Ligand code: C2E
Ligand code: MG
């Protein structure tokens with residue numbers, strides 16, 4: 001059976017005998033049908049583009065009553081940029097024909113040299129070549145996963161949009177969107193689900209922005225949106241809020257419900273910069289501020305944010321000096337047995353005795369800077385060595401069996417030999433590994449899949465315990481954490497805080513304790529401040545607790561007094 005191909009041809013030719021000749025040739029080809037529409041000038045051709053169906057190919061004579069030479073090609077190309085053009089030429093000058101291809105034609109035919117098969121081949125070849133060119137262009141400009149603009153097209157678009165905005169004295173908003181904990185989804189549910197999620201996020205972003213606004217994926221889980229023609233910064237905030245809302249609805253991916261949140265940084269022209277590079281940098285900075293402050297939100301870049309950047313620089317320099325000047329010290333918070341009230345362990349908590357402050361500086365004010373600058377590696381090693389040495393001294397003073405817990409940051413677990421410093425601290429202090437626990441936050445586990453089960457296995461193999469800190473604040477499941485062979489979990493103090501006032505928190509805490517016990521894990525409650533909270537934990541069978549109810553973090557001497565007094 002033959003399936004007849006129908007190709008729509010627009011023939012633009014003012015010489016009627018030439019036109020007749022071409023139509024004749026096209027009618028001679030077996031098994032193929034050419035639906036030829038013949039017009040005699042450019043303006044007639046333009047009219048068919050506007051009112052009729054688009055042709056598959058245009059056969060174009062260059063000298064026409066209303067246009068001549070390359071102008072004819074340009075006129076057709078502008079009116080129908082995706083339609084291939086084959087030039088019909090009486091001119092044999094090869095350089096003119098080359099120019100024809102440069103200004104938008106796919107191919108050319110010399111009049112009088114045509115037979116039917118050759119004409120047919122040329123037409124199909126032109127159509128195919130045009131399609132390939134379009135595909136290549138798409139590959140070069142669009143993200144193949146989500147179909148959004150890619151980085152290259154985004155950069156061009158941003159520059160163009162900025163130029164327009166400047167001319168029209170308007171405001172432009174640039175949104176930098178990064179998904180929170182996306183790595184964890186890729187890691188637990190697989191890359192296919194991760195890709196599916198990225199596509200659906202892209203769809204939702206596209207859905208909330210206006211037709212003319214550009215959305216792009218720069219790579220990974222980073223998206224950008226350009227909002228043009230706005231009158232005030234607040235319009236960009238409106239879009240950011242809409243995106244937050246759109247992404248908040250859970251996604252159904254391969255039959256399961258998945259939640260994800262974005263962190264959005266906003267930079268606007270002219271307030272946050274005059275050129276594309278500055279705007280990008282400042283939108284990125286604002287996005288990082290959102291991450292620092294707990295994610296799932298947006299932040300507009302401002303000079304104040306930049307000023308706090310300067311303050312930060314100062315802080316960074318002071319922290320560098322703090323190591324050499326021995327300004328760091330440790331306080332210890334006792335961890336009690338819920339059932340007996342005895343001190344089972346202590347948590348070492350870092351303090352900074354900064355000459356610029358009258359009080360000791362708490363870790364939340366500087367830990368993230370230590371982490372970002374890498375200083376945490378040196379400080380963390382000092383913390384571990386000091387805590388192990390202190391614990392050994394307590395053992396020697398009679399507190400046998402006391403464990404010490406030390407908080408560890410992701411940066412400390414990188415490198416070719418990620419746990420050698422733990423071995424070193426144990427050796428130099430003489431503390432038996434079984435009295436040491438390292439605490440890693442749930443967020444760290446989620447955000448740093450590279451801290452693989454292998455690293456944690458090495459820690460366990462030394463005999464050191466692993467606790468998951470701030471448990472309940474991420475989105476991980478206990479069964480996922482079981483892959484890492486942890487020993488205990490510390491329920492985040494935000495749950496303990498509400499355990500007697502919020503039904504939801506009490507249900508969550510009860511469930512965590514039951515599940516953890518089912519998996520053979522020890523459960524520690526953080527931040528116990530009231531007698532009724534402790535009573536609740538007692539009835540639920542929680543193992544250990546720490547909190548202001550009995551003791552703040554205190555100096556080592558005070559801690560020894562507390563132990564011996566009990
Ligand atoms: P964390 O590991 O969850 O430590 C418990 C935090 O809760 C401590 O805050 C402690 O003072 C506080 N806390 C204890 N009981 C109560 C209570 O009853 N009520 C309230 N409201 N708070 C209570 P701190 O000492 O400010 O430490 C904050 C965080 O800094 C720690 O959270 C830990 O993540 C990090 N950190 C502390 N020292 C180090 C360290 O040496 N290395 C690393 N990487 N992080 C550290
Ligand atoms: Mg901790």
Ligand code: MG
Pocket residue numbers: 469470490492493526
């Ligand atoms: Mg904690």
